Amino acid sequence: MISIEEAQRIILGRIDPLQAEKVTCFQGLNRVTTEDHIAPWDIPPADNSAMDGFAFNHAGLVDGTLRVTGFLPAGEVRETPVPPGEAIKIMTGAPLPPGCDSVVPIEDVEDQGELIRLRGPVKAGSHVRQRGEDISRGQVVIRAGSLLRPQEIGMLSAMGNTAVPVHRSARVAILSTGDELLEPGSMPVPGKVINSNSYSLAAQVLDAGGEPRLLGIAADNLEATCEKIQQGLECDLLVISGGVSVGDRDYVKAAIEQLGGEVGFWKVDMKPGKPLAFAMLNGTPIFALPGNPVAAMVSFELFVRPCILKAMGHRGVFRPRVQATLQEAIANKGGRPHLVRGIVSRNGERYQVSSTGNQSSGRLSSLVLGNALMKLAPETAYPAGSEIEVILLDRGFEMEEMRDAAL
Numbered sequence: 001m002i003s004i005e006e007a008q009r010i011i012l013g014r015i016d017p018l019q020a021e022k023v024t025c026f027q028g029l030n031r032v033t034t035e036d037h038i039a040p041w042d043i044p045p046a047d048n049s050a051m052d053g054f055a056f057n058h059a060g061l062v063d064g065t066l067r068v069t070g071f072l073p074a075g076e077v078r079e080t081p082v083p084p085g086e087a088i089k090i091m092t093g094a095p096l097p098p099g100c101d102s103v104v105p106i107e108d109v110e111d112q113g114e115l116i117r118l119r120g121p122v123k124a125g126s127h128v129r130q131r132g133e134d135i136s137r138g139q140v141v142i143r144a145g146s147l148l149r150p151q152e153i154g155m156l157s158a159m160g161n162t163a164v165p166v167h168r169s170a171r172v173a174i175l176s177t178g179d180e181l182l183e184p185g186s187m188p189v190p191g192k193v194i195n196s197n198s199y200s201l202a203a204q205v206l207d208a209g210g211e212p213r214l215l216g217i218a219a220d221n222l223e224a225t226c227e228k229i230q231q232g233l234e235c236d237l238l239v240i241s242g243g244v245s246v247g248d249r250d251y252v253k254a255a256i257e258q259l260g261g262e263v264g265f266w267k268v269d270m271k272p273g274k275p276l277a278f279a280m281l282n283g284t285p286i287f288a289l290p291g292n293p294v295a296a297m298v299s300f301e302l303f304v305r306p307c308i309l310k311a312m313g314h315r316g317v318f319r320p321r322v323q324a325t326l327q328e329a330i331a332n333k334g335g336r337p338h339l340v341r342g343i344v345s346r347n348g349e350r351y352q353v354s355s356t357g358n359q360s361s362g363r364l365s366s367l368v369l370g371n372a373l374m375k376l377a378p379e380t381a382y383p384a385g386s387e388i389e390v391i392l393l394d395r396g397f398e399m400e401e402m403r404d405a406a407l
């Protein structure tokens, strides 16, 4: 059986970044750009006023008074020079006219109609934003491989772009298997189980930035499983849940092999999620995840999510890990590394973690309660107070809550 890290290495080695597509800048949010973006012009394009005030020539100041001879709003340009000793009223963002090098804000002058007096000393160059001080023409402002956040979208727009090349988003087919499954909306029936995996996995795909395509449920027989798998090959990745163990009706591995797929491995040294097959079929990576709802989600987290991120051009593909202080004694009596669902919170500058209780891999509530995975080494006891490494599944617990009782 191979380790989690070895399985991740093998799988990621089979994933290539998807080709580029052009999307509107706005739709580029949270995607990775495939090109360097070079500034086509200086921003700002000219020296301009940072304040609503008066623009003047500093060297021409005599006794702190200036004669106001014009008005310049943002959006207009004045070409005629302003002579020394004179000022023009200027609005924030308007380009400085020739002859001016400094601005004094409105509130820092005594207004005497046509004549104004500075209330105090003003340094040469005050309140002027220099041409190109944000970015200068020819500069590489956003590098290929960068994640586009709202600030990058704003910068691309400021550089005149309406569209941006990004890695195409990964289309991920999702297939559940099992005669026991009913779709949500059905009432519970003896012997049947509601298909939750298709939806938890589809949500995990969306959360990773991919596009899920639901293939529904394959009945427990070879033909139905083969047929659904073939439909899934139209996508970039195929994720299957259930039917991957050693049961009499577990057909997933056999179906992949019948279709000519090459099964890379079939078991990973971990709990939950030991029965997990990774295969390549006609160039499409297939993940056959175990059916137990927690095992399916945890294996997606560890193996599928990093692949979606790599395919979409991300370099950071793994969740952050932090050290946390264990709040209770906990032991892994088994022989496989155990990924225990944990609840992480902040205690001042430190993280603390406790388990979500019963860790049965059918108990989806163990993930609903938690926000982290702690990886416990086989046959190891951890006393309360131990420092332990945890994988953070979300950082919502670090958000500041509203404290005002009226809100």
Ligand SMILES: Nc1nc2c(c(=O)[nH]1)N[C@H]1C(S)=C(S)[C@@H](COP(=O)(O)OP(=O)(O)OC[C@H]3O[C@@H](n4cnc5c(N)ncnc54)[C@H](O)[C@@H]3O)O[C@H]1N2
Pocket: 176, 177, 178, 180, 181, 193, 194, 195, 196, 197, 198, 241, 242, 243, 244, 245, 246, 247, 250, 272, 273, 274, 275, 289, 290, 291, 292, 293, 295, 361, 362
């Ligand atoms: N003799 C052995 N039996 C089992 C082993 C083993 O090594 N030897 N491994 C166990 C482990 S661990 C797991 S996990 C499961 C995985 O089995 P399968 O992948 O074949 O999954 P199923 O048998 O189809 O289902 C397991 C369980 O999960 C429920 N399930 C399945 N699909 C869904 C779905 N879409 N939504 C909600 N719940 C689902 C299913 O009803 C079963 O209860 O095998 C163990 N057995």
Ligand code: MOO
Pocket: 270, 271, 272, 273, 274, 275, 290, 292, 294, 295, 361, 362
């Ligand atoms: O994958 Mo199974 O759910 O390890 O227990």
